[in-house]
Amino acid sequence: xxxxxxxxxxxxxxxxxxxxxxxxxxxxxxxxxxxxxxxxxxxxxxxxxxxxxxxxxxxxxxxxxxxxxxxxxxxxxxxxxxxxxxxxxxxxxxxxxxxxxxxxxxxxxxxxxxxxxxxxxxxxxxxxxxxxxxxxxxxxxxxxxxxxxxxxxxxxxxxxxxxxxxxxxxxxxxxxxxxxxxxxxxxxxxxxxxxxxxxxxxxxxxxxxxxxxxxxxxxxxxxxxxxxxxxxxxxxxxxxxxxxxxxxxxxxxxxxxxxxxxxxxxxxxxxxxxxxxxxxxxxxxxxxxxxxxxxxxxxxxxxxxxxxxxxxxx
Ligand SMILES: Cc1cc2nc3c(=O)[nH]c(=O)nc-3n(C[C@H](O)[C@H](O)[C@H](O)COP(=O)(O)OP(=O)(O)OC[C@H]3O[C@@H](n4cnc5c(N)ncnc54)[C@H](O)[C@@H]3O)c2cc1C
Numbered sequence: 001x002x003x004x005x006x007x008x009x010x011x012x013x014x015x016x017x018x019x020x021x022x023x024x025x026x027x028x029x030x031x032x033x034x035x036x037x038x039x040x041x042x043x044x045x046x047x048x049x050x051x052x053x054x055x056x057x058x059x060x061x062x063x064x065x066x067x068x069x070x071x072x073x074x075x076x077x078x079x080x081x082x083x084x085x086x087x088x089x090x091x092x093x094x095x096x097x098x099x100x101x102x103x104x105x106x107x108x109x110x111x112x113x114x115x116x117x118x119x120x121x122x123x124x125x126x127x128x129x130x131x132x133x134x135x136x137x138x139x140x141x142x143x144x145x146x147x148x149x150x151x152x153x154x155x156x157x158x159x160x161x162x163x164x165x166x167x168x169x170x171x172x173x174x175x176x177x178x179x180x181x182x183x184x185x186x187x188x189x190x191x192x193x194x195x196x197x198x199x200x201x202x203x204x205x206x207x208x209x210x211x212x213x214x215x216x217x218x219x220x221x222x223x224x225x226x227x228x229x230x231x232x233x234x235x236x237x238x239x240x241x242x243x244x245x246x247x248x249x250x251x252x253x254x255x256x257x258x259x260x261x262x263x264x265x266x267x268x269x270x271x272x273x274x275x276x277x278x279x280x281x282x283x284x285x286x287x288x289x290x291x292x293x294x295x296x297x298x299x300x301x302x303x304x305x306x307x308x309x310x311x312x313x314x
Pocket of ligand 1: 011012013014015016017034035036037038039040041043044046047048049050080081082083109110111112114128129133134135138139237238274275276277281282283284285287
């Protein structure tokens with residue numbers, strides 16, 4: 001596979017890429033999807049908030065998506081890693097181990113990669129996705145009314161704790177050695193019953209991924225049952241978008257997003273970005289929506305390209 005002409009190549013088969021493939025398959029657009037099957041949320045045990053799939057394991061969602069795509073002959077799904085993306089005036093070439101594929105249109109849906117160990121909190125990777133999470137809309141319900149920690153830098157964690165306090169009245173902000181300089185902010189935390197601990201964390205103690213205690217530099221220990229991270233040091237997994245001179249714009253929660261038009265197309269013609277690759281952290285429903293948008297947009301583009309224009313008689 002595959003010597004046929006691909007009208008679209010999708011790199012990445014998470015919720016965004018698979019949703020795009022579904023819409024394109026139903027439009028009978030020849031689509032190749034390459035996926036290494038390493039979803040960002042694979043560390044978690046249950047995925048929440050996506051209608052009809054609330055509480056399933058992320059791999060279950062992928063398995064259902066793969067099965068449903070089999071119905072569409074226009075879609076070819078390959079468990080292959082794209083290692084290079086090259087752009088020429090006539091289109092794009094994607095390299096995998098020993099193979100090359102080309103197409104006039106490429107959809108980047110490779111998501112983001114979290115780099116939890118860069119946060120410098122020993123024991124954090126043991127609890128990430130098990131009792132400490134990046135997103136309260138994804139996992140806040142399960143942690144509601146528990147003893148929670150917000151672990152992050154002094155310029156982010158206090159603000160994030162305001163959101164987390166919606167789910168629990170017992171929230172402590174841990175800035176791990178950083179001082180919160182804004183005294184209005186510290187006063188606001190105090191007024192709203194949120195404790196602030198600026199001491200360095202020596203270690204998080206957990207059992208089977210469940211957070212139990214936070215051990216501080218002075219040897220004291222604070223009992224906690226779970227928590228949230230305002231920043232996971234996420235990076236664009238493959239760096240393909242960085243090859244192009246694309247504009248970044250402000251997105252949700254201070255994150256940067258790639259600028260795209262209403263079709264999810266970047267300023268590079270034929271190069272589309274969807275899902276977490278585009279926004280940093282969108283969640284499943286928004287990633288699926290991006291995929292659906294790009295699928296119908298590309299179909300419309302191809303319809304326009306094939307439409308014969310009126311012949312001018314002179
Ligand atoms: C711990 C945790 C818990 C979460 N819980 C929830 C939740 O409960 N609800 C919710 O809505 N969201 C949740 N999220 C967020 C959600 O996982 C993401 O927003 C969503 O998965 C983004 O979808 P995506 O398709 O853009 O990217 P991804 O799901 O990350 O998919 C990207 C795909 O691209 C593939 N890929 C990457 N590089 C290549 C390459 N070079 N070649 C081929 N394939 C490649 C990967 O293997 C992967 O399959 C959670 C995230 C984390 C980290």
